[in-house]
Amino acid sequence: MIRLTADTFDPGAALNRFTAGRTVTGAVASFLGIARGEAGQATALELEAYPGFTEARIAAFIETAIHRFGLQDAEVIHRVGPIPPGDPIVLVLTAAGHRREAFEACDYLMDYLKSRAPFWKKEYGPGGARWVEPTTRDLADIERWRETEQT
Amino acid sequence: MARVLLFGRLRDIAGWRERSFDPAPDRLSALKAMIRRADAALADALDGPGVQAAVDKVLVRGDAILTPGAEVAFLPPMSGG
Numbered sequence: 442m443i444r445l446t447a448d449t450f451d452p453g454a455a456l457n458r459f460t461a462g463r464t465v466t467g468a469v470a471s472f473l474g475i476a477r478g479e480a481g482q483a484t485a486l487e488l489e490a491y492p493g494f495t496e497a498r499i500a501a502f503i504e505t506a507i508h509r510f511g512l513q514d515a516e517v518i519h520r521v522g523p524i525p526p527g528d529p530i531v532l533v534l535t536a537a538g539h540r541r542e543a544f545e546a547c548d549y550l551m552d553y554l555k556s557r558a559p560f561w562k563k564e565y566g567p568g569g570a571r572w573v574e575p576t577t578r579d580l581a582d583i584e585r586w587r588e589t590e591q592t
Numbered sequence: 593m594a595r596v597l598l599f600g601r602l603r604d605i606a607g608w609r610e611r612s613f614d615p616a617p618d619r620l621s622a623l624k625a626m627i628r629r630a631d632a633a634l635a636d637a638l639d640g641p642g643v644q645a646a647v648d649k650v651l652v653r654g655d656a657i658l659t660p661g662a663e664v665a666f667l668p669p670m671s672g673g
Contacts, residue, residue: 474673489599489673492663494649519673531673554673561600561673571602573671 442515443499445490447522452532459516461532466513470543472533472551478526481550485565490521495559502553510546512537515552521560553580594623597665602643603632606634616660620645620652623664640668 514536533550537543562573594613617623628635646665
């Protein structure tokens with residue numbers, strides 16, 4: 442499941458909802474991304490999505506992760522709009538029979554979200570506003586999965 | 593009529609987010625020609641590196657056919673989440 446929200450969300454409540462009623466799940470892994478404030482750096486962040494299109498692309502990443510890692514379930518909650526430092530931006534939840542699959546799928550989904558998800562990110566800092574594109578680190582991170590896709 | 597949506601820096605270049613173009617262009621190239629007549633700087637940006645087009649929320653390549661009322665989105669390189 443994928444949910445985009447313009448409002449802040451409660452990661453603990455989302456984790457509890459995701460975990461509730463599971464009797465055959467041995468592992469739930471989670472990743473929470475937080476808007477980072479750096480001294481003198483970006484003072485505000487704005488994420489733009491293309492409603493409908495963005496959800497469909499992320500839903501496709503989730504489907505791929507479910508098949509690739511044999512997950513029982515996965516969920517992504519992502520903020521859009523203006524996001525103040527310290528607020529949660531993204532929560533990824535994965536459920537599997539065992540921990541390795543849950544951890545790896547969570548890592549995989551975050552790498553896809555950071556480099557392939559249809560978001561446009563604007564940072565407002567002391568030097569003005571600028572549009573951000575994926576960093577070389579983000580692109581290197583996603584390459585890790587490409588190598589193993591061949592095998 | 594074709595409905596055009598702009599995202600990211602394209603929106604800043606154009607100064608708008610959404611606009612309708614009449615009469616309905618039958619191809620993406622015809623729509624881009626209409627945009628060029630209205631705003632050459634925007635048209636150049638649409639042809640810039642990494643800009644993708646989506647028709648009715650599906651990515652297209654080349655000179656896609658547009659049906660009347662089509663929603664055409666121009667997507668600059670994605671930032672990721």
